[in-house]
Amino acid sequence: MRVAAYVSAVMLTCAWCVLSEPRLEVPMTLVRNASHQEALCLDGSSPAYHLHRGFGAGAGNWLLQFEGGGWCNDLESCFQRAGTRRGSTRYMSKFEVFSGILSNNASLNPDFYNWNRVKLRYCDGASFAGDAKFDNGTSILYFRGQKIWQAIINDLLPKGLSKAKKALLSGCSAGGLASFLHCDNFTSFLPQNASVKCLSDAGFFLDEKDISLNHSMRAFYEELIALQGVEKNLHENCTSSLHYPHLCFFPQYALEFIKTPFFILNSAYDVYQVKFSMFIALNLLSCTLRCNMML
Ligand SMILES: *[C@@H]1O[C@H](CO)[C@@H](O)[C@H](O)[C@H]1NC(C)=O
Ligand SMILES: *[C@@H]1O[C@H](CO)[C@@H](O)[C@H](O)[C@H]1NC(C)=O
Ligand SMILES: *[C@@H]1O[C@H](CO)[C@@H](O)[C@H](O)[C@H]1NC(C)=O
Ligand SMILES: *[C@@H]1O[C@H](CO)[C@@H](O)[C@H](O)[C@H]1NC(C)=O
Ligand SMILES: *[C@@H]1O[C@H](CO)[C@@H](O)[C@H](O)[C@H]1NC(C)=O
Ligand SMILES: *[C@@H]1O[C@H](CO)[C@@H](O)[C@H](O)[C@H]1NC(C)=O
Ligand SMILES: *[C@@H]1O[C@H](CO)[C@@H](O)[C@H](O)[C@H]1NC(C)=O
Numbered sequence: 001m002r003v004a005a006y007v008s009a010v011m012l013t014c015a016w017c018v019l020s021e022p023r024l025e026v027p028m029t030l031v032r033n034a035s036h037q038e039a040l041c042l043d044g045s046s047p048a049y050h051l052h053r054g055f056g057a058g059a060g061n062w063l064l065q066f067e068g069g070g071w072c073n074d075l076e077s078c079f080q081r082a083g084t085r086r087g088s089t090r091y092m093s094k095f096e097v098f099s100g101i102l103s104n105n106a107s108l109n110p111d112f113y114n115w116n117r118v119k120l121r122y123c124d125g126a127s128f129a130g131d132a133k134f135d136n137g138t139s140i141l142y143f144r145g146q147k148i149w150q151a152i153i154n155d156l157l158p159k160g161l162s163k164a165k166k167a168l169l170s171g172c173s174a175g176g177l178a179s180f181l182h183c184d185n186f187t188s189f190l191p192q193n194a195s196v197k198c199l200s201d202a203g204f205f206l207d208e209k210d211i212s213l214n215h216s217m218r219a220f221y222e223e224l225i226a227l228q229g230v231e232k233n234l235h236e237n238c239t240s241s242l243h244y245p246h247l248c249f250f251p252q253y254a255l256e257f258i259k260t261p262f263f264i265l266n267s268a269y270d271v272y273q274v275k276f277s278m279f280i281a282l283n284l285l286s287c288t289l290r291c292n293m294m295l
Contacts, residue, residue, distance in 0.1 A: 024104055025095040026050040028121070031151045039151035040142040041123035042078055042087035047148040050096045050119045051159070052104060058114030060165040062156075064186070065102060065119050068173030068203075072125035073224035075134065078141050081125050089123060101170065112168075116160060120152055120175075127178040129249075130228030143228035149182055153189055164190050169198045173272070176203015180251045180258070184235065187260045199263040200251070202270055207250040221249050 027050065031039060034046040041047055054061060069086045072078040081087035102117045103109040124130055124145030134141040153161070161167070169186045171179040183198035190196050210216050225231055225246045231239070237257040239245035248254045255262065 024052070024098045024102075026052045026098050026119070028089070028092070028094045028096070029155075030089065031148075031155050034148075034151055037147055037151045037154070038142075038144055039147040040144050041089055041148070042072075042082035042125055042141055042143070043090070044140065044142055045089045045123070047123055047151065048089045048092070048121045049152050049155070050098070050121070051156070052098055052102070052117045054114050054116035056114050058112070059116070060160070060163065061112075061115040062161050062164045062167045063101070063112050063115045063117045064156075064167070064169050065117070066128060066169075066171030066175030066178040067119060067122040068171060068175035069122045070125075070174055071127065071220075071224050073220055073227060075141070075227070078125055078134075078143075078227070079139070082141060087123055087125060089121060092121060092123075115166075118156065120149075122175060122178075124148055124228070126224055126228040126230055127174050127181060129178065129181050129230045129233050131233060132227070132229030134227075145228070145230075146233045149178075149185075153186075157189060162189070162191070164194050164196075166195045167197075169196075170201065171199075171203060172201040173203060176200035177205060177249075177251065179203060180254055180262075181234065181249070183258050183260045183262060197261045197263065198258075199265065201265045202267065202272070204251045204264055204266040206273060207247065207252060218247075218250075222246060225249055 028048045029051055030046045030048050034040060039047055072081045078087070085091040096119055098104065098117060101109060101112055102119060104113050106113045122128070124143060126143060126145045128145040128149040130143035130145040131147060132143040167190055169179050169183055177200070179198050179200045180203060186198070187196045205217060207215065207218050230249060231246045234245065234248040235254050235257050238248035238254045242248060242253060
């Protein structure tokens, strides 16, 4: 019960999660040729996105949004996740409601309503940044977030992304972290004269001590990075500058190396960070960091 209450409180920390009327429901597109590119969800299913085409003056512009949904940092939590909508497109809704920044209603979403708008579904558990595989002969897990990112971009480029005039890479929570991790890589696929920017909504996860003076969040991410093979996909100019390259997973270290203009939206008292990054030791929740984090 406590966990459910917490999840709904957390939803409020993401701006633009406002419902509009009438609802715009956009069908899922499975990534073509996913297995040839080794781009697979945790359970081996094909990754997916939802695309709603732009029109009029926005037809040449692209807004991409990474879906959020926490992380899995050990085999147990990743196997559990692989059997849910967070780790498999088999269990995902095949239609997504496009509201807030994804809405096509000019009065609700004046800046982006006529852009091409894409929601990238999250099914890897490492903010689209892992590249590894677990296979012990009886069970397999695919940690292919980086390849999913690449495959979705490959799918969108011929649909018009390669000729974008303006583009914005965004995301909320774990998806907001993904927009830090992939911002400059996104720019590299777009025309040199395009205007490209990135936006992270509630994705600035801090490397800080909690009240018991432990680096709980860092420890959690270290397990995640090792399990899912994330380090090699972090910003190379950051990893080559830090003594502990894996820390480039944290925006506070990576940000200074990101060249693309970046908008950061984060509440000073973000519900998730107050509970998980700082007060973890109080055991406020019936769930610990070991659990599959829900956000
Ligand atoms: C799928 O991948 C194969 C092997 O890489 C390639 O030959 C083929 O052209 C690809 N098909 C599409 C539709 O991209
Ligand atoms: C757009 O949103 C406004 C404000 O909620 C609403 O009055 C209007 O009916 C919506 N327009 C369309 C086409 O849905
Ligand atoms: C493989 O890993 C799974 C999950 O950890 C475990 O349940 C299973 O017993 C393992 N199989 C072997 C042969 O070790
Ligand atoms: C970028 O350059 C191409 C080729 O010259 C041109 O077609 C396109 O309109 C330009 N885009 C922008 C945003 O200026
Ligand atoms: C972007 O990421 C892909 C892998 O997903 C990599 O092959 C490519 O070199 C990266 N580009 C840049 C400019 O970092
Ligand atoms: C890393 O820094 C070099 C030198 O400043 C620059 O040429 C390169 O584009 C940077 N790489 C990325 C991914 O930003
Ligand atoms: C803090 O970390 C130490 C060392 O890992 C551990 O033994 C201790 O239980 C942690 N304290 C809390 C309150 O989690």
